[in-house]
């Protein structure tokens with residue numbers, strides 16, 4: 001997924017579990033490492049990630065897609 005690959009600090013990862021649709025999703029593996037750089041926001045094709053006060057929010061379970 002694009003946001004996982006875009007993050008320079010390894011904050012995001014693809015889940016081992018699947019969601020209610022049977023698909024893997026993006027989760028916060030190391031939220032304490034987030035710098036609020038916005039690279040994940042820029043790369044998300046669904047505009048599903050938002051940065052508030054310099055910290056990434058949301059987006060943890062929105063991506064149930066294999067692409068992206």
Ligand code: SF4
Pocket residue numbers: 006007008009010011012033034035036037038039040041051056
């Ligand atoms: S805002 Fe945080 S999660 Fe997003 S790319 Fe930057 S460091 Fe990674």
